[in-house]
Amino acid sequence: MQQDPNDELLKLTFYATPSHRCSYLEDQQATTVFxxxxxxxxxxxxxxxxxxxxxxxxxxIYRPHCENCQACVPVRIPVKRFQPNRTQRRCLKKGEKFEFRAEAAEFSEKHYALYERYLRERHADGDMYPPTEQQYKDFLLSPWVSSKFLSFYDEEKLIACAVVDILDSGISAVYTYFDPDYSSYSLGRLAILRMIEEARKDSMDYVYLGYLVKDCQKMKYKSEYRPLDCFIGNRWVLLT
Known part of the structure; x- marks a missing residue:
C-alpha cells in the first residue's frame, strides 16, 4: 500500500543552520531549516x-525558522478566484507583443547569459553575485523535480525566464530573471500572470510565490495579487 505523504511528514528529519545574516531585513539574524x-x-x-x-x-527543501521573527509568510494565489486588476490587465496587454514559450528546464548558454546580466545589473549587492554557470545549475536545476522554463522572446531574443516547479496542485515560482532593458514592460509581473494562466490551463489550484515579507521592499510585489492565501499559524488564511 502506498504511504500517505501526510503521514510521511511526521517521519522526516530536518536540520537547522547556524544563525546568519537575514537576506530580507537589515540588522536581522535568520535561521533556516532544511x-x-x-x-x-x-x-x-x-x-x-x-x-x-x-x-x-x-x-x-527549506523554510525560515527564526525564533523571534515570523516576518516571512508563505503565500500562494488561488488561481480560480484571481481576477487581474487594472495594472495587471495593462501589463498583459503590453506583453502581447512577446512570444511565450514553455521550455524544458535545462542549462543553455542563452539562458545563463541573461541570468548573469540580470544579476550583474540588478543584484550585484546580493548573495548570489557574482554568478557562475555551476551556481546557476545548483540554484535552479534539480534531477528529482519536474520544472519548466517559462520564457519570453522579442522575436528570437530571450528577454525573460521564470523557472517554475510543477506540483500536484499547482505551480511553484522558483526564480525569475529578465533583460533590464525591458523593465518598462514589468516582466516580473508578466511572468506571474502567465504562471496563473498556465495553472488554469492545466486545471491546477495555486501558484506558490514563496515568502511575503512586509518590511522588505523587494518582496512587497507579492501582495498585489488578490485574493492571496497566506500560511499563518500552520494554516492557510485567505486575504481578499
Whole structure:
C-alpha cells in the first residue's frame, strides 16, 4: 500500500543552520531549516511540503525558522478566484507583443547569459553575485523535480525566464530573471500572470510565490495579487 505523504511528514528529519545574516531585513539574524538531503523526494512529498510553507533551492527543501521573527509568510494565489486588476490587465496587454514559450528546464548558454546580466545589473549587492554557470545549475536545476522554463522572446531574443516547479496542485515560482532593458514592460509581473494562466490551463489550484515579507521592499510585489492565501499559524488564511 502506498504511504500517505501526510503521514510521511511526521517521519522526516530536518536540520537547522547556524544563525546568519537575514537576506530580507537589515540588522536581522535568520535561521533556516532544511530537509535531510539524503531523503528521496517524490512529487507528492514536494507538493505536501510546499503546502506547509517550504521552498526549493537547487536540491534543497527549506523554510525560515527564526525564533523571534515570523516576518516571512508563505503565500500562494488561488488561481480560480484571481481576477487581474487594472495594472495587471495593462501589463498583459503590453506583453502581447512577446512570444511565450514553455521550455524544458535545462542549462543553455542563452539562458545563463541573461541570468548573469540580470544579476550583474540588478543584484550585484546580493548573495548570489557574482554568478557562475555551476551556481546557476545548483540554484535552479534539480534531477528529482519536474520544472519548466517559462520564457519570453522579442522575436528570437530571450528577454525573460521564470523557472517554475510543477506540483500536484499547482505551480511553484522558483526564480525569475529578465533583460533590464525591458523593465518598462514589468516582466516580473508578466511572468506571474502567465504562471496563473498556465495553472488554469492545466486545471491546477495555486501558484506558490514563496515568502511575503512586509518590511522588505523587494518582496512587497507579492501582495498585489488578490485574493492571496497566506500560511499563518500552520494554516492557510485567505486575504481578499
Amino acid at each position: 530537509l535531510d538531503p539524503e531523503k528521496i523526494i517524490t512529487q507528492k512529498l514536494y507538493t505536501r511540503l510546499s503546502e506547509t510553507g517550504f521552498r526549493r533551492s537547487g536540491n534543497h
